[in-house]
Amino acid sequence: MKKSIVWIFAGIILFSGCNITSVGKTTPTISAQQIQQWAKQTIEAMGQTNATSSSVVSILPQASPTTRPILIQPTLAPTAIPTIRSVVIPTISYVQPVQKxxxxxxxxxxxxxxxxxxxxxxxxxxxxxxxxxxxxxxxxxxxxxxxxxxxxxxxxxxxxxxxxxxxxxxxxxxxxxxxxxxxxxxxxxxxxxxxxxxxxxxxxxxxxxxxxxxxxxxxxxxxxxxxxLPSGGNCSIISVFPPAETRFTPGQELDFAWTVRNDSGVTWTAADFDIAFVGGTNMLKRQEETRRDLPYDVLPGNPLSVMIDAVVPSYPGRFTMTFGVVQNFEIACSVDVTVNVAY
Structure with a gap:
């Protein structure tokens, strides 16, 4: 510290000597008292600096931590989510196979x-x-x-x-x-x-x-x-329409009508007996009428009259349709209706 003060005084003296101007110019005079005053102020200032530096905590520079690079993935275009169509699962119903x-x-x-x-x-x-x-x-x-x-x-x-x-x-x-x-x-x-x-x-x-x-x-x-007629039943034909020789045009619609008498010894009940198509050419206009109930009970000796919607074939010829009064699988009475179809 003392060496530093000495060097400061020497610098001041040297500075003073360098300010001697050339002959003819006026230079301010610095007295020894002024120099001592400056030296005193310098020493006081240096003392305050040392006191301040002793209370300062030195902070050493810290090495910057090594930071791992963050890889930024490129932004991909959003993938369109496909529309899932609803799948309709068909209902499969089991059908019992028809037994022969x-x-x-x-x-x-x-x-x-x-x-x-x-x-x-x-x-x-x-x-x-x-x-x-x-x-x-x-x-x-x-x-x-x-x-x-x-x-x-x-x-x-x-x-x-x-x-x-x-x-x-x-x-x-x-x-x-x-x-x-x-x-x-x-x-x-x-x-x-x-x-x-x-x-x-x-x-x-x-x-x-x-x-x-x-x-x-x-x-x-x-x-x-x-x-x-079959065994177990009997009947008499009273009337049949149309007569066998009537001619019709192809596809013509008409009514078949016939009346029979129950000559058997049993009553043909509407509950047990049916009228059915049993043979020949099917000329029914409505196929659901291939078998239907008797319209009423027919006592022995009484007549049964039937009328059925029909349509003749669409081509020429002679055609016969056979109806029957049936019970279960037995034919009690049968009636033929014949038509002639011509162009």
Whole structure:
């Protein structure tokens, strides 16, 4: 510290000497007393500085902490969220498969003697049908084709099938018949019978079989002869409309009407008996009327009158539709309605 003060005094003296101006210029004079005053003030100032520095806390510079770089990912364009369409899951309802009946047949074709074939009185002929086993049981030789109703035409009561017939297999089966002696229209109805004696036919609702239908003597007999009726029932035909010779244009609409008398010994009740389409050409205008209730109870000896909306085929020809009064699967009475369609 003392060395510093000495050096300060020396600097002051030197400074004073350097201010001696050249000859001719006036220079202010500094006295020794003035110099001492300045030295005193300098020493006091230095003392205050030392006192201040002793109370100052030195702050050392700190190394900057190492900062890990922050990686800024590039901003990606927002991805569009796809619209998820609602998926409609269909409701699947279980449908119980239809079970085939064990014994059932299907008519395929008339191999010989088509409907309304004209024959001479007492003419012998062989009628052959092609039928299919449409049930689920195999037919054995114990199965038979039996006469069921109508005119027997001098035929046998039954004929056995000649072979085993598997389901869906077809067979041709024949009966030898003879035309009646009188002119007219005749029809005989035949059914199948299994080895247990149970009859069956081509329908699940009406015990419908197959038939042979002929015209004896003339294509247009003056007095039609209606077929006989099944065992267990009987009726008489009172009237049929339209008459057999009435001609219609293709697709013409009309009413079928017929009246029969209950000649059986039982009452045809509306609760137990129906009117049904049982054979021939279906000419019903409303197909839901293939079977419907009797309109009223019919006592033995009383008439039953029926009217049905119909439409004839759209092409020319002679067509017959057979109706029946039926109970369950049995036909108690049958009626034919025949039309002629011409352009």
């Amino acid at each position: 009946a064990c014994d059932r047949m299907r008519f395929i074709a008339d191999v010989t003697i088509e409907d309304n074939t004209v024959l001479s009185p007492n003419q012998a002929f062989r009628k052959t049908w092609r039928i299919q086993n449409s049930g689920s049981c195999t037919w054995s030789p114990g199965y038979r084709l039996i006469f069921d109703s109508g005119d027997p035409m001098s035929g046998p009561a039954s004929v056995n099938i000649p072979q085993y017939v598997s389901p869906d297999q077809t067979i041709d089966i024949s009966v030898d018949l003879r035309a009646p002696a009188a002119n007219g229209i005749y029809q005989g109805n035949w059914m199948m019978q299994n080895a247990s004696g149970m009859k069956f036919g081509t329908s699940d609702t009406v015990n419908q079989g197959i038939w042979v239908k002929i015209i004896v003597g003339s294509e247009n007999p003056a007095t039609p002869v209606y077929p006989g």
